[in-house]
Amino acid sequence: MGARIRIIRGDITTQAVDAIVNAANTSLLGGGGVDGAIHRAAGPELLAACRAIGGCPTGQARITPGFGLPARYIIHTVGPVWHGGGHGEAEQLAACYRASFALAAAHGLRRVALPAIGTGAYRYPLGAATAIAVAEARAALAARPELEEVRFVCLDGKTHDAYQSALRQGE
Numbered sequence: 001m002g003a004r005i006r007i008i009r010g011d012i013t014t015q016a017v018d019a020i021v022n023a024a025n026t027s028l029l030g031g032g033g034v035d036g037a038i039h040r041a042a043g044p045e046l047l048a049a050c051r052a053i054g055g056c057p058t059g060q061a062r063i064t065p066g067f068g069l070p071a072r073y074i075i076h077t078v079g080p081v082w083h084g085g086g087h088g089e090a091e092q093l094a095a096c097y098r099a100s101f102a103l104a105a106a107h108g109l110r111r112v113a114l115p116a117i118g119t120g121a122y123r124y125p126l127g128a129a130t131a132i133a134v135a136e137a138r139a140a141l142a143a144r145p146e147l148e149e150v151r152f153v154c155l156d157g158k159t160h161d162a163y164q165s166a167l168r169q170g171e
């Protein structure tokens with residue numbers, strides 16, 4: 001099963017997969033970080049599609065076409081803002097991954113690429129966030145045989161290292 005999880009360095013907007021996941025905010029109207037990069041690369045049709053959806057609560061996910069991206073779809077999820085860990089952040093972050101994999105499965109999508117949701121502007125500690133990401137990826141891969149690949153795409157080496165050590169845990 002481990003072979004179905006890949007960790008790579010790169011820019012998620014260039015990934016030619018069935019869906020990439022966006023670390024959005026509740027407005028779904030764009031922002032900085034990976035959200036800004038995805039909106040720039042996908043083009044203005046994405047903003048129109050997100051506007052029509054009308055927002056997304058923390059821990060949930062919504063899907064749009066990929067528009068100008070090589071990926072067919074974009075799954076937008078909203079991570080928790082880190083407030084010290086005592087405000088349900090871990091459960092909310094796990095819910096983001098579960099909702100994203102459930103949406104991918106509902107659309108018959110097999111290869112999904114994800115950023116480290118919550119670990120940038122929302123300040124979720126990297127080690128804890130990547131442990132949740134890997135645990136949820138393993139659970140989704142075990143439960144959904146049609147899911148072929150979960151690809152964690154890391155912009156920087158620190159994030160890449162955190163995923164590698166999360167992957168080594170629980171092997």
Ligand code: APR
Pocket residue numbers: 010011012013023024025030031032033034035036037079115116117118119120121122123124153154155156159
């Ligand atoms: N490809 C892959 N990863 C990226 C890219 C990219 N092009 N750009 C940024 N990242 C990484 C960051 O390095 C970080 O590891 O995505 C991770 C998540 O960081 P953020 O994008 O800041 O996401 P998050 O912490 O969930 O904060 C969400 O930021 O931009 C706003 O609208 C967004 O308000 C929302 C908030």
